Amino acid sequence: MNKLGVVCLTLVAAFAVTPQKVQAESTELTAQQVELFEIHVRPVLVTHCIKCHGDAKQEGALRLTKLEELLRGGESGPAVVPGKPEESLLLEALRYESFEMPPSGQLEDKLVAGIEAWITAGAPWPNTEVLRPVSTLTEEDRNWWCIQPVVDAPVPEVNDSGWCKNEIDHFIFKRLAEAGLTPSESASPRVLTRRVHFTLTGLPPNPEDHAALLSQTETGAAEPLSAELIDQLLNDPAYGENQAKYWLDLVRYADSDGYNADHARPDAAQYRDYVVRSFNQDKPYDRFVMEQLAGDEIDPGNRDAVIATMYLRHWIYEWNQRDVEGQWAEILSDVTETTTDVFMGLSFKCARCHDHKFDPLLQKDYYELLSFFAPLHPRAEMPLADVATRTEHYQQQKAWEAATDSIRQRLHEIEHQVLLKHSTREGVAKFVPEIRAMIDKRECDRSPYEQQIASMAGRQFDMHPDKLAEWLDEETEAERQELLKKLAEFDSLKPQPLPTLKFLASDVGPEAPPTYILDDSSGNAVVPGFPDIIDATPATIVPPPEALQSTGRRTALAKWLTDRNNPLTARVIVNRIWAQHFGRGLVDTVNDFGHLGTPPSHPELLDWLTTRFMEDGWSIKKLHRRILSSATWQQVSDRPLTDELRKSDPTNILLWRMNPKRLSGEEIVDAMLVSSGELGSQKRALYRTVRRNTPDPQLGLFDFPDRIRSQGQRHQTTSPTQALMLLNNDWSGARAVSMYGRLQSYSDDDFIAKAYRQLYFRDGSDLELAGAKEFLSIYESATPEEKRPSVLAEMPNGMLGVNLVPENKTKIQVPYFDELPNGDLTIEATVMLRSLYPDASVRTIAAQWNSNTKETGWSLGVTSTKSAYKPMNVILQLVGDRGNGMPEYEVVASDLRMELNKPYFVAVSVDLDDTSESGITFYLKDLSTPDAEMQKAHVKHQAKSDIRSKRPVDFGGRAGSHLWDGLIHNVRLHNAALSDEQLAAADSSQLLFDSRFVDDSHPGHDVSPHNHHASLETTGTAVRTPQQRARIALLHALLNSNEMIYVD
Amino acid sequence: MSTNFRRQQTPLSSHLSRRDMLLTAGGGFGALALAGLLGENATAAEAAPSPLAAKLMHRVAQARSVIFLFMEGGPSHLDLTDPKPALKKLAGKPLPESFGRIITAMGEFDSPVLADQRKWKQYGESGQWFSDWIPNIAEHADDIAVVRSVWTNGINHSGGVCQMNTGTQFAGRPSLGAWVTYGLGTPNENLPAFVVMQDRKGTVVNGPRNWGAGFMPALYQGTAMQVEGQPFLNLTRPETVNQQQQRLTLDFLKQVNQHHAETRQDNSELDARIRSYELAYQMQAHAPEAVDLSQETEETQKLYGMDDKDTESYGRNCLLARRFVERGVRFVQCYHGAGSKWDAHKGIEANHTTMCRGMDKPVAGLLTDLKQRGLLDQTLVIWGGEFGRTPMSEKGDGRDHNPTGFSMWMAGGGVRAGQTFGATDEVGLHAIEDRLHVHDIHSTVLALLGLDHKKLVYLHKGRMERIDQNEGRVYEEIMSDA
Secondary structure (H helix, E strand, O other): OOOOOOOOOOOOOOOEOOOOOOOOOOOOOOHHHHHHHHHHHHHHHHHHHOOOEOOOOEHHHOOOOOHHHHHHOEOEEOOOOOOOHHHOHHHHHHOOOOOOOOOOOOOOHHHHHHHHHHHHOOOOOOOOOOOOOOOOOOHHHHOOHHHOOOOOOOOOOOOOOOOOOOHHHHHHHHHHHHOOOOOOOEOOHHHHHHHHHHHHHOOOOOHHHHHHHHOOOOOOOOOOOOHHHHHHHHOOHHHHHHHHHHHHHHOOOOOEOOOOOOOEOOOOHHHHHHHHHHHHOOOOHHHHHHHHHHHHHHOOOOHHHHHHHHHHHOOOOOOOOOOHHHHHHHHHHHHHHHHHHHHHOOOOHHHHOOOOOOOOOOHHHHHHHHHHHOOEEEEEEEEOOOHHHHHHHHHHHHHHHHHHHHHHHHHHHHHHHHHHHOOEEOOOOOOOHHHHHHHHOOHHHOOHHHHHHHHHHHOOEEOOHHHHHHHOOHHHHHHHHHHHHHHHOOHHHOOOOOOEEEEEEEEOOOOOOOEOOOOOOOOOOEOOOOOOOOOOOOOOOOOOOHHHOOOOHHHHHHHHHOOOOOOOHHHHHHHHHHHHHHOOOOOOOOOOOOOOOOOOOOHHHHHHHHHHHHHOOOOHHHHHHHHHOOOOOOEOOOOOOOHHHHHHOOOOOOOOOOOOEEOOHHHHHHHHHHHOOOEOOEOOHHHOOOOOOOOOOOHHHHOOOOOOOOOOOOOOOOOHHHHHHHHHOHHHHHHHHHHHHHHOOOOHHHHHHHHHHHHHOOOOOHHHHHHHHHHHHHHHHHOOOOOOOOOEEEOOOOOEEEEEOHHHOOEEEEOOOOOOOOOOEEEEEEEEEOOOOOOOOOEEEEEEOOOOOOOOEEEEEEOOOOOOOOOOEEEEEEEEEOOOOOEEEEEEEEEEEOOOOOEEEEEEEEOOOOOOOOOEEEEEEEOOOOOOOEEEEEEOOOOOEOOOOOOOEEEOOEOOEOOOOEEEEEEEEEOOOOOHHHHHOOOOOOEEEEEEOOOOOOOOEEOOOOOOOOEEEOOOOOOOOHHHHHHHHHHHHHHHOHHHHEEO | OOOHHHHHOOOOOOOOOHHHHHHHOOOOHHHHHHHHHHHHOOOOOOOOOOOOEOOOOOOOOOOOEEEEEEEOOOOOHHHOOOOOHHHHHHEOOEOOHHHOOOOOOOOOOOOEEOOOOOOEEEEOOOOEEEEOOOHHHHOOHHHEEEEEEEEOOOOOHHHHHHHHHHOOOOOOOOOHHHHHHHHHOEOOOOOOOEEEEOOOOOOOOOHHHHHOOOOOOHHHOOEEOOOOOOOOOOOOOOOOOOHHHHHHHHHHHHHHHHHHHHOOOOOHHHHHHHHHHHHHHHHHHHHHHHOOHHHOOHHHHHHOOOOOHHHHHHHHHHHHHHHHHHOOOOEEEEEEOOOOOOOOOOOHHHHHHHHHHHHHHHHHHHHHHHHHOOOHHHEEEEEEOOOEEEEEEEOOOEEEEEOOOEEEEEEEOOEOOOEEEOEEOOOOOOEEEOOEEHHHHHHHHHHHOOOOOOOOOEEEOOEEEOOOOOOOOOOHHHEOOO
16 A cells, blocks of 8 residues: 655754765776666655655665765765675665665665665666656556546436336445345335424424324325425425535634634624525535635625635634744645645645555645645635725725825834833733744835734734823824824725625635645755645636735635535535435545445446536435435335345445445434424524534534544434433423423323423323323322422512522422413512612513513513612613614613512513504502502503514513512413403403412412413523423433434 | 544455454554444434443553643642752843843843752752752652653743643644543543543633543543532532432333334444433442542541641542542542642742642652552652743742743652652743753653554544644653563
8 A cells, every 4th residue: 555655754863974085987887787776766765755755755864876975975874885784874764774765664684685786796887877757657546446436327227116206226236236126115204204394494393283094083194204304304494504504514613712812703703604505505516616715806795705714713722822834734735635635535634744545645745735825825814895985996006105105114113122121911022032023113114924923923922002192202202293283184095994804715816825835855845736636736826906916816715615516516515415324435534545445336427417417407405305315315224134135235225225324423412402392592503602622512522523523424313421411411301301291281181292292203102101291190109299499488468479689599489381472461460579780780580581671571560779760660671673674672661669678569461563652551560568559660662563472481580580579479460451450350351360379389379270380490400390390301201312413 | 523543444345343442453552442432423323332341551650540730820840850950150140142042021131140049958868959849759769750841832821821721822722631531531430531620719711621522422521529519510419309210210211212222233433322311320439439538547638738728629529630640540630739730830839839838748649648648659640730830030039931841740659759750941931951852751651551642643634633732752661561
């Protein structure tokens, strides 16, 4: 395998220099001498030595391309002493007696013996012969499968008895038939429905949308999986979120820098959302690639195209690294390696230090690719404007700069050193002189490379021009003021600033800094180019419009990658999508099409799909559709492995059945949230902040990647720590409780049946239901009655109520249900308030809102000390639609005041579409004195519709804040605006619940017939009956079960 | 899904049983470890063993476990293990250029040399030198092999700690503990195979990266002990669930899972997951027992300095380390001074007096205890930081980071104790004799555990990755069987 010879190791200096008289060797060689040289010497030196001791590198100051060089030797002395093998270091090294050369492994004895014979014979060397490396690409290299052109393979004819559904199946069937195997039958519509939901959206199906299917009342469907369902899911926004997950692993997306400080990257999320959006729009993949590599050059006025180039910013970064140049080199390598991993499916990492040992990738290729990124320049602010606007701006800027150059030059002389001297944060003193010199220069005097390094260094310190007056002597300051005045006279020439976007990158300028091969002392810079094995011609760089001040290199790379004749780009993405659906790519090693990866199992199919993909305008959605419509993908996954199959294809490479899928960490989290009815109020796991130094404690256990290097496939481990997390962690326990909240009103039978449908997307068998019921009863009897200190207290008038103390963070909630008011409503409550907040927070009685003024909801409460509405004011906060199609926030204040420590009846009746004064009526009655009047207030409002949020109803707080301090006796909610009379008569025809806090064993019990009981949790834990505990335990067990996280 | 080993088989090669695979894998042990990964694959046709099951070694070795005592922040070799009389002569003067310039983190190369203020003595029959800052450790001179010639690339804490743990200054590679876990598995799956303890206060620079699995599966990553409360995250049942209730839940879960698996018998992952719940249940019982120091006698606790507030904290961790290795935990890492507390840029006298006092007795106690229990032979104890400190002063009375030459020491399993290895130059700036890079240290640690660093490979993106990035060598001289 080791075709390319020597491995580059970091070697400690080898041969030491001793000057030596060079023997002249001018006589013609005899045939025998020539043979000695050609057979024993040239091949060994060329293959094993001159890589590190040749033109490019001279490890240990030793060069072995000419006889003189061998005689002179390196740091340790002459390598060869003609006629004296025992004094020749070369031989010693080859024998591994002192130095161990070549480091990749000792040469065979006969090769070493050949060298010895040659030295003994006086080291004959053909006159003036200089050894050169031979071309290292062989015929075998050129036959590497993945660099062959994509061929539109003919669809094989097969005798399939009607099994095939589309062309994919023909390819699969043919290979199976050749192996004497048959494919599997189609999975049931139920299994396929669950499978297709997870594979496209990463979310489970909603059983209520498929009631007929689950009840098996639906028969005779022509297709077990309808094209409509596939389309519906491809058009679901959840599709893009799911697809983005794979991409974000590839580009190592994170919301923090990595390294010790691990600073946040608040702007990075724009890229994540761009990826979601692009997949949902089915952006052609070639365009998607172009945008990420060169959006700033190809479409600088297009917001998404520019955000896309954040792809170039996801490297880890240590903000205070003094070795600025070292870090920059590391960053460029990282961007290069990520790019080859992501788009080419080739791992170039090895070639950074030496030609790849196993693949025909050269070190030269690596640096030619790197040079596309060499001009990269991270920008805190990147202009967003089209070429015409940029051109206008650029010209004006140039004119201003030309007109003011001498002024600014003088200003720089006055200011720059002083500013640097007083710079703060890290300051500039810690930089080595070379970097300090770059920082000292005016920007216009820096070379492109100096500009890159100086600006990277500049991120470590702050300068304070506002304080210059304090630091400069009077005379200089006077001069400076004069200069500034002069400068201001040219302000009219200055262009208007362009709109900008943050956390991006573009080129440092139209001229690229040179790129050198690592350890190459020749001083020759490489030019942008592609791996020789694929395309040995240098890249054609077309400079973009001058105003963009960019090299056009990245555009050239992107164009090459997205050229239809590029053998890799389309194949790689097609294979990734295939792997996503089958759990294994047609090429198993999705990020490595190289020799250590596996060759494709179905090369013709890969090419056929790749051809269709490009024909379809690089549409990923069409590719999904094609794959999911195949009989291959729709096969059952539980066909048993017979002895015959075990012999011929035990790991199902030929796809004689479907592979079962295990959910990823994100999918587990999301599926649990869906089951508990909380997806929506909580965001999908995709949106969790990715902090590189603080892995998410849940996702981290499920092999969420470190997002430091590109990762094409997730590991999938099973460990007790995962089990512990799902069993014992508060988060997963809380999902079981929330799910219980959704199902609590059902009988045991229905409760279990609903749970099975929700989690497994099927009905439990009688046996299973019986098993579950048995569990409930055993668990219940094993569960002690819980006692707790009373949560109730008495108001001065003798009424009981739940005693709320903000420190306890008591959570009282009625779970969300669809009948909750979205228009008219009436809230009634009996309460007592004990204190106000010292600030403007609200003491909340009841709410269905998360406090976000851009999200719908309502909240009834009392204002506190610093409120703009004065303290103790009963108010209703509303976020609803005023007819503008979006939620808008308002405070409807009653100006009715609730005094502290007195029991009150409080109510508000809302006729939502009546925005006049009669629309909202507040009621307030002091219950501490029998003869107190009912106070009333009519107030205008603006929202007309849509005030419901998909949240539970909170009592005594809203989403954990703005907490009540005092007692709440009851809360009643009506789905109508009650009139005075209806209120007085306690009309309950539209009553949704009447939650009372009078019974310590059932606080929050709904005394209406609707059973919307409130749950109560304090910082301790909720008190529940053994029956409730048993039900929660059942759900918790099912949430942990294999069927929950495996998809057939 | 990353069963790298499988990928090297030709796609349609006739099926190899696990046994065949082990036999045909060139006898290479790396293959053994890789074969363990079969457990990950959803379509693996045969029941695979646990990937953490204890595995065979490449070579005979005494050490079964590692306790890595990591002095974070960089202890001064010049004040602990590597006496340099020349410092007294040069004190107050700049270091002659002849020693070779180096870049230091704080740019202190030109600062005057700082003499040490230590009393040095030779200890034990071996006569190794130790300073009066570590008198208790010094009493173990004959159990210890000091290496005075370690060097590294990381000049700052972030890079240095990362490199000492993972071999590189840059994130993304598996830690030494992860490699060892990958290579050797664990004899006791009821406890984590790789445990990390930080001090009471402070977090190790860069945090979990230092015990991460890098590009390997999460299975091999270290498990950090909690500073307070339950020893490991999620170990404690929720308050509302007692043991009996959890048992009932797990029995029900098992029943549900087995029913599910009945029609999916080829999917060995399902069994692995069923088993993981039983292991989790066991771990809940075993881990609290493992960390229950009330089982230790007062005498033992005193041995570790747990009766003294200065040494109580690290003493507790060292005692826990002994209890873990006793129970089969493969790799224990005990940070001292987590959060760069050894970083004596100024006032090294005060800093190191405190740091050494907090560490010396507990570490000595650990060595004594391991020895008296017969555990020292099978436990490799490693002591060291991410780098040493400069002979030049910083801020008058401190020392800057010195990555070019510093000391570590090893004791126990397979170490040729009672001997000092390697040397630094006259002032302790550069390692000059038997220079050992971090890669060499890692390779040597693997060798002491019976693993060949050239054979313990993990195929990642087309590269046969090794802990030493193909650059390390085993320092055979320090191995007693060499």
